[in-house]
Amino acid sequence: MSMAQTHDRGMTPGFADEVFEAQVCFRRCLEAFSFPGHLLALPVELAPPAPMNPAAAACLLTLADLDTPVWLDHAAAETSAIADFLRFHRAVHITAAPRDCLFALVCDSAHLPAPERFALGSDEYPEASSTVLVQVEGFDTDTGPLWRGPGIKESVRLWPRGLPETFLEERRAMSELFPRGLDYLFTCGRRLAALPRTTRLED
Numbered sequence: 001m002s003m004a005q006t007h008d009r010g011m012t013p014g015f016a017d018e019v020f021e022a023q024v025c026f027r028r029c030l031e032a033f034s035f036p037g038h039l040l041a042l043p044v045e046l047a048p049p050a051p052m053n054p055a056a057a058a059c060l061l062t063l064a065d066l067d068t069p070v071w072l073d074h075a076a077a078e079t080s081a082i083a084d085f086l087r088f089h090r091a092v093h094i095t096a097a098p099r100d101c102l103f104a105l106v107c108d109s110a111h112l113p114a115p116e117r118f119a120l121g122s123d124e125y126p127e128a129s130s131t132v133l134v135q136v137e138g139f140d141t142d143t144g145p146l147w148r149g150p151g152i153k154e155s156v157r158l159w160p161r162g163l164p165e166t167f168l169e170e171r172r173a174m175s176e177l178f179p180r181g182l183d184y185l186f187t188c189g190r191r192l193a194a195l196p197r198t199t200r201l202e203d
Helices: 003-008 018-034 054-063 081-090 167-177
Strands: 070-072 103-106 131-135 138-140 146-148 159-161 183-188 191-195 200-202
Touching (some): 018 183, 018 191, 054 081, 054 103, 054 131, 054 183, 054 191, 138 183, 167 200
Parallel strands (some): 070 103, 103 131, 131 183
Antiparallel strands (some): 138 159, 183 191
């Protein structure tokens, strides 16, 4: 849909060049999951409805569609603006149950739901699980646990600021369920970093 049509209908614009920018964002998302803990910037100009940040908006406009239910946390669902934005641009189905979603948007990172509230997949179909996009206050590279696992040379130290104190313990406990589990995308501004289920968080 053209920018002019978007403005005529009173909707916040999505990608200026939908095909090209979606391809760029898709490659960046793949890179983020291939190299966990590596901070990347999305080279797109988006001004999504508050409180959704540009990186989270770009990821959802790239990855979500009619066949991938999205759950919004209380901060994202406080008004209909974000749901309307996703429906308008990607015909996204918004679900009220986190366990039914393939993608979740958490704008209030301090109240990130416990992992068991989402779809964790099964041993036969581990891919039938949720990917949780969490908006954070920023990224610290000199504190927090060491990230180890596939795609990481030796180790990476990274901590997304604003997560609940219980996150680290819950994430470590979830690792015992592998290949079941959750994949996380942390976003701040136009930056993102991925924490797939294959990554271990160590002291």
